[in-house]
Amino acid sequence: MSTTRLWRPVKGVAQRRAFSTTPRVLDNYAFIGLGRMGYQMARNLQSKLPPGDTIRLYDINQSAAEKLAGEMKTQQAGGAAPEVSTSVADAAKEADVVISCLPEPQHVRSTYEALLNDITGLPPRPQSRLFIDSSTIDPHTSSTVRQLVEDKLAGQAHFVDAPMSGGVVGAAAGTLTFMLGSDKSLVSRLEPILLRMGKRVLHCGPQTAGLAAKLANNLLLGIQNVGTAEAMLLGVKLGLDPKVLADVINASTGKCWASEVNNPVPGVVPTAPASRGYEGGFGIELMLKDMKLAQDAARRIDLHQTMATKALDVYEKASKDAECKGRDFSVVYQVFDKTNGQGP
CATH class of the missing domain: 1.10.1040.10 (N-(1-d-carboxylethyl)-l-norvaline Dehydrogenase; domain 2)
Structure with missing residues (x-):
């Protein structure tokens, strides 16, 4: 016989839900690159994050970041608190998760070189940082950037590739399919983040497999x-x-x-x-x-x-x-x- 006991309220005592007394760890996000795809992805991510989280926005066109932040703040629903950053380093310095969506390989490399130079030496985050690059670039450049991350932030960060399919329409509707290249042990952390911007995550193998x-x-x-x-x-x-x-x-x-x-x-x-x-x-x-x-x-x-x-x-x-x-x-x-x- 099972030893599990069914809980029943004591007569006359109001029922109360049991909540954990451990407060939820608030997460900080950074989204870098607000072009036609990134703009819509960042919007969906922010709207589906819990209140209390923060999302910092950066694009070389600062007016795009300001416009998106303004739209986010006028939403009736909750979502993470948006902030506009003046540089990639400013966006990433407090971030637990950095998502980038950039046009060309050289943009990805220069972006990560800049932010790594400024956040190296900062105190580690409560858990290892996640750098998620959704740009469509060549595997060689992506692998090079991963090595830069490992060299600068050994044991404190992971760089993964997650290009997507679905176009601007899918980005706006939140129906993107992400092709993920990462260590298998990271999938459980990455998948919930990506599913806030899409509807499917296909783990293709180790880093660069998504791009392949x-x-x-x-x-x-x-x-x-x-x-x-x-x-x-x-x-x-x-x-x-x-x-x-x-x-x-x-x-x-x-x-x-x-x-x-x-x-x-x-x-x-x-x-x-x-x-x-x-x-x-x-x-x-x-x-x-x-x-x-x-x-x-x-x-x-x-x-x-x-x-x-x-x-x-x-x-x-x-x-x-x-x-x-x-x-x-x-x-x-x-x-x-x-x-x-x-x-x-």
Whole structure:
């Protein structure tokens, strides 16, 4: 028989909930990089943190940080207290968790060099600091930054990579998928933080594994997009209605995200960027950046890539076309069409 005793209130004595007498340790967060993705991620993080926590915001464009802090303060719901920082070091010096979302590898490296120089020698935090980089950069740079963290803050901090998928729409809705590269022992600490900004965390392996997964995925996406554009153009030039052709492809073995969700032919998918002048979506410059990062990673391990090289050339040339700049990467269809399908 179980020895567990059921608790029953004594008659006439009011029932009371039992709470721990140990106060919750308040956490300090820093969010560095408030571009289109970071702005929305920081907003979701702040709104879902417990009152009493603090989130310090920093961006090279200080007006973006001030605007976001103002929006956070006017929320009716609780959330962490927002503060605007004047430098990366100011944002990070009291932080238990630092999240960065920056454009290029050089920005990530220079940011962490700056903050490490200023926080090295400070008293350790109650538990080891977490540096979570959600930038899409090359694994080599990410590994270099991790080594800098280990050299400067030995035993006091962990640097992990957590690039994401879902775009600005997913960042705003809090539905991002994070590809996490970290020691397995850290996942239980990292996952709740990332889930405040997204809906799924995929632990891909040790540090840099998240970036490897992100670059491999975006490499495939870039190639699929070029292939889909060429296939759709072939069918259209042979007299097929593009919607009919898309239905056939999406019911057959050619089905992919580029054909079903982000079809490059205007009018085929009403919600796709192609149907609104290729505005919004994933910019061709960003796809070009990710393809180059994937190529750089391949070169470092002496891996020859045939399809990736050809697709990269397509994006290189298309990105120089005035009609493509700033538009969704599916705009390569328009360039193919303009050049009679012979490539940009």
